[in-house]
Amino acid sequence: MKLGFSPEEEAFRAEAAAWLKIELEGAFADVRGLTSLTEMPERRRDWERRLGEAGWSCVGWPKAYGGRDATLAEQVIFAEEYARAGAPPRLNHIGIELAGPTILAFGTDEQKARFLPKIAKGEEIWCQGYSEPGAGSDLANVRTRAWREGDEWVIEGQKIWTSLAQFSDWIFVIARTEAGSKGPKGLSFLLVPVDQSGVTVRPIHQITGEAEFNETFFDDARTAAESILGEPGDGWTVAMGLLGFERGVSTLAQQMGFRNELDAVIAAARANGEAKNPLIRQRIAKAEIGLKLMRYGALRMLTDAEGGKLNPSALTYKIQWATWRRDLGELAMDVLGQAGETVAGHEYAFPALPNLFLYSRADTIYGGTNEIQRNIIAERALGLPREPRGDLK
Amino acid sequence: MHFAFTDEQAMIAETAKAFFAENATSARTRAAMADTGVDTLLWQAFTSELGLAGVAIPEALGGVGLGMVELAIFAEEAGRHTAALPLLASLALAAPAILAGGTDEQKARFLPRLASGELVASFAAGNTGGTPGATLSDGTLTGAALLVPHGASADIFVVAADNGVAIVERGALGLGITPLTSMDQTRPYARLDFGGVAVETLADPRAAVRAALATGWLAIAADALGGAQACLDRTVAYAQERVQFGRSIGSFQAVKHRLADMMIAIEQARSAVYWAACAIDEASDEAPFAVHAAKAFACDTYSHCAGEMIQLHGGIGFTWEHDAHLYFKRARSNASLLGTPDWHREQVAGFAGLDEAA
Numbered sequence: 212m213k214l215g216f217s218p219e220e221e222a223f224r225a226e227a228a229a230w231l232k233i234e235l236e237g238a239f240a241d242v243r244g245l246t247s248l249t250e251m252p253e254r255r256r257d258w259e260r261r262l263g264e265a266g267w268s269c270v271g272w273p274k275a276y277g278g279r280d281a282t283l284a285e286q287v288i289f290a291e292e293y294a295r296a297g298a299p300p301r302l303n304h305i306g307i308e309l310a311g312p313t314i315l316a317f318g319t320d321e322q323k324a325r326f327l328p329k330i331a332k333g334e335e336i337w338c339q340g341y342s343e344p345g346a347g348s349d350l351a352n353v354r355t356r357a358w359r360e361g362d363e364w365v366i367e368g369q370k371i372w373t374s375l376a377q378f379s380d381w382i383f384v385i386a387r388t389e390a391g392s393k394g395p396k397g398l399s400f401l402l403v404p405v406d407q408s409g410v411t412v413r414p415i416h417q418i419t420g421e422a423e424f425n426e427t428f429f430d431d432a433r434t435a436a437e438s439i440l441g442e443p444g445d446g447w448t449v450a451m452g453l454l455g456f457e458r459g460v461s462t463l464a465q466q467m468g469f470r471n472e473l474d475a476v477i478a479a480a481r482a483n484g485e486a487k488n489p490l491i492r493q494r495i496a497k498a499e500i501g502l503k504l505m506r507y508g509a510l511r512m513l514t515d516a517e518g519g520k521l522n523p524s525a526l527t528y529k530i531q532w533a534t535w536r537r538d539l540g541e542l543a544m545d546v547l548g549q550a551g552e553t554v555a556g557h558e559y560a561f562p563a564l565p566n567l568f569l570y571s572r573a574d575t576i577y578g579g580t581n582e583i584q585r586n587i588i589a590e591r592a593l594g595l596p597r598e599p600r601g602d603l604k
Numbered sequence: 605m606h607f608a609f610t611d612e613q614a615m616i617a618e619t620a621k622a623f624f625a626e627n628a629t630s631a632r633t634r635a636a637m638a639d640t641g642v643d644t645l646l647w648q649a650f651t652s653e654l655g656l657a658g659v660a661i662p663e664a665l666g667g668v669g670l671g672m673v674e675l676a677i678f679a680e681e682a683g684r685h686t687a688a689l690p691l692l693a694s695l696a697l698a699a700p701a702i703l704a705g706g707t708d709e710q711k712a713r714f715l716p717r718l719a720s721g722e723l724v725a726s727f728a729a730g731n732t733g734g735t736p737g738a739t740l741s742d743g744t745l746t747g748a749a750l751l752v753p754h755g756a757s758a759d760i761f762v763v764a765a766d767n768g769v770a771i772v773e774r775g776a777l778g779l780g781i782t783p784l785t786s787m788d789q790t791r792p793y794a795r796l797d798f799g800g801v802a803v804e805t806l807a808d809p810r811a812a813v814r815a816a817l818a819t820g821w822l823a824i825a826a827d828a829l830g831g832a833q834a835c836l837d838r839t840v841a842y843a844q845e846r847v848q849f850g851r852s853i854g855s856f857q858a859v860k861h862r863l864a865d866m867m868i869a870i871e872q873a874r875s876a877v878y879w880a881a882c883a884i885d886e887a888s889d890e891a892p893f894a895v896h897a898a899k900a901f902a903c904d905t906y907s908h909c910a911g912e913m914i915q916l917h918g919g920i921g922f923t924w925e926h927d928a929h930l931y932f933k934r935a936r937s938n939a940s941l942l943g944t945p946d947w948h949r950e951q952v953a954g955f956a957g958l959d960e961a962a
Contacts, residue, residue, distance in 0.1 A: 215886055216605055287605065477958060487958075499893075508872060511878075513607075514607045531868055531871075586864075588868065589864045595843065595855065
C-alpha cells in the first residue's frame with residue numbers, strides 16, 4: 212500500500228499543471244472557475260477542442276483514438292491538476308465518461324475509429340437517452356421503439372432528463388427493437404445524431420430556475436443501420452456495462468469541485484461567525500472527513516480496476532457522494548441563515564451555495580436514486596434476494 | 605500510488621484472518637469474559653506461534669519491522685472476532701510509547717518481551733478516561749488512573765502523568781490495582797492508584813504520548829472496522845435464512861436498505877483506516893487529520909452496525925447467548941476510549957481552517 216507518487220509521476224504532474232496554467236491564464240481565462248454546466252457553451256466547446264488538440268482530453272484512452280495512454284496514476288494526477296487549475300466542468304463529460312468507454316468496450320473497430328477520435332478531439336458532444344416518463348427507476352420499462360427501414364433505424368418515442376441535449380451532437384438511446392418484448396429483453400443500444408428534424412429537444416426548468424435537463428422527442432428520427440452497439444436485442448447488456456464506467460477517474464475531478472464548494476461553506480462560516488458554533492464545526496468536520504473518504508475510496512477502486520478487479524467501493528460511491536453533497540447543501544443554508552434565502556434583483560437565480568442547496572436534491576435522484584443504489588448494493592454486493600416484481604408473474 | 609495491499613500484505617491478511625477465525629471462537633472469548641478478559645491461550649498462540657505480534661516493532665528489538673498497515677490488519681481481524689486480547693493496550697499503546705520515547709536501554713529491556721508476549725503492558729492516558737490524573741515528583745508517582753484497558757492483566761504500565769511519562773511495574777510498592785466490572789468484558793478496565801510509587805521515566809514524554817495515541821487511535825479504528833464488517837456479514841447471513849411472511853426477510857427493502865447503509869459506511873471506514881495507516885507509515889502531512897478521521901468514522905460506523913445487528917436479528921439478538929452484544933459493547937468501548945467521535949471531529953475542525961480570521 213502506498214499513497215505517494217513517484218518522481219516520474221510528479222514530473223507528469225508538473226507538465227500537466229504547466230500546460231493548464233498557460234491556457235487558463237491565457238486564451239481560456241474566461242472559462243476559468245466556471246462551475247455551472249450550462250454557462251458559456253460555445254467557449255466550453257472551444258475548450259473541449261483545445262484539450263483535444265493538445266492531447267489532454269481523454270488522457271487514459273489509447274493514443275490511436277486520440278488519448279494519451281496515461282497510466283492510472285497519471286489519470287489521477289491529471290484529474291487533480293485539472294480541478295486545481297480551476298478548469299471548468301467538461302461540457303462533453305457524458306461523451307468522455309459514458310459514451311466513449313462504452314464504445315471502447317462494445318464497439319466494432321469501425322465504430323471506435325468513427326466515434327472515439329471525435330470525442331477525444333472535442334468535435335462531437337454526447338448526451339444520454341435512458342430515462343422515459345414511464346421508465347425512471349424501472350429503467351427496463353422502456354417504451355421508445357425502433358425498427359429497421361432499409362439501411363436505417365427509425366426511432367419513435369420520448370426520453371426525459373437528457374442533460375446537455377441542447378448542446379449535443381449525438382445521443383445514445385435505449386429503444387425497444389423487438390415488438391411486444393418486455394423488461395430488459397428486446398432492447399437495443401442506438402447511437403443517434405441529434406441535429407435532424409426527427410429529434411426535438413425541449414428544456415425542463417428545474418427547481419433552481421435553470422434548465423440543464425431536457426425532454427427529447429423522437430418522431431421519425433433516423434440513424435444509420437450500423438449505429439448500434441452490440442447486437443439488436445442486447446441493449447440492456449450494453450447499458451448495464453455502461454453503469455460500470457460511471458465511476459472512473461472523473462470522480463476525482465468531481466471531488467475537486469466538491470472541495471471548492473466545501474471551502475465556500477467554510478469561508479461563509481468564518482465570515483459570519485458560525486465557524487465558532489460547535490454544532491456547525493461538527494458538521495463541517497463530517498464533511499471534511501466524508502470528502503477525504505471519497506478520495507481514498509476512489510483510489511482503492513481505481514487501483515483495483517487497474518488489476519482487473521471490482522472494488523466494492525464502486526457500488527457504494529454514487530450514494531456516498533450524492534448524500535454527502537445533499538448534506539453539504541443543507542449545511543450551507545444553516546451557515547448562511549435566513550440571509551441565504553433572498554437574492555438581489557428580480558431574476559430567480561441564486562448564488563452558488565443556495566443554488567447547491569436546491570441543485571443537490573437532484574444528485575440523490577439522477578443516475579439511480581439512493582433507493583435504487585441501495586437495492587443494487589444489497590443485491591449485487593451482499594447477495595440478498597430481489598424484491599419480486601408486481602407485473603411479471 | 606497503489607492503494608491496495610501488496611502481495612506480502614495480502615498474505616499477512618490471509619494469515620491473520622485464518623488465525624483469528626480458528627482461535628478466537630465465541631466459546632473461547634466467552635470463557636475469557638467470565639475471567640480476566642484475556643484469552644491466555646489465544647495470546648500465547650498470537651505472540652509465540654504466529655510470531656507476528658511485534659509487527660510494528662523493529663527487528664533489532666525483537667519485532668517484525670513492518671508498519672502501521674500490517675498492525676491495522678491484525679487489529680481488524682482481532683476486531684472481527686471481538687478477540688479477548690491485550691493487543692491494543694500492550695502492542696498499540698504501550699509499545700509505541702516506549703519505542704518513541706524510551707532510552708535505548710529501556711527499548712532493549714521492554715520491547716523484545718512485549719513482542720514475544722512474555723510481558724503484557726497497558727497504557728494510562730493523562731487527560732482521557734476521566735480525572736484525576738497522576739503527577740511525577742522526584743522519581744515517584746502520585747495520583748490515579750481511572751480507566752486502564754486490560755489494567756488488571758498487565759505486568760507493566762506506561763502512565764502519561766501531568767509532567768512526564770512513567771513506567772510502573774505491577775509489583776511496585778504503593779501501586780493499587782482495582783479490576784472494574786466493565787460493560788465490555790473483552791477489554792475490561794482497571795483503576796490504578798499511585799501512592800508515591802518509585803518509577804522510571806521515559807526520555808521523551810511528548811514523543812511517547814504522541815506515538816501511543818496515534819497508534820492506539822488507528823488500532824481502535826481498525827478493530828472497529830473488523831467488528832462492523834462482522835456485524836454486517838452475520839446480519840446478511842441471518843436475513844437470508846430467516847423467513848417471515850413467506851419470504852426471507854432480506855428480500856424486504858426495509859431490511860436490505862439498512863444492510864446496504866451498513867456496507868456504505870463500512871467501505872468508507874475501510875478507506876479511512878488504511879488511509880490513516882499509510883499516512884503514518886509515509887510520514888504524510890495528512891497523518892494527524894487521517895488518524896482523527898479514522899477513529900471518529902470507524903467508531904461511529906461500528907456503533908451503527910452493532911445496533912443494526914441487534915435490531916435486524918430481532919429478539920434473538922437481545923439474548924446473552926447470541927454474539928450481537930459482544931459487538932455492541934465493544935463498539936461502545938471503542939467509541940469512548942481515547943476520545944469520542946465528537947472530540948476527534950473537533951480536532952478535524954481545527955484542521956479545516958475554521959479558526960483562521962475571516
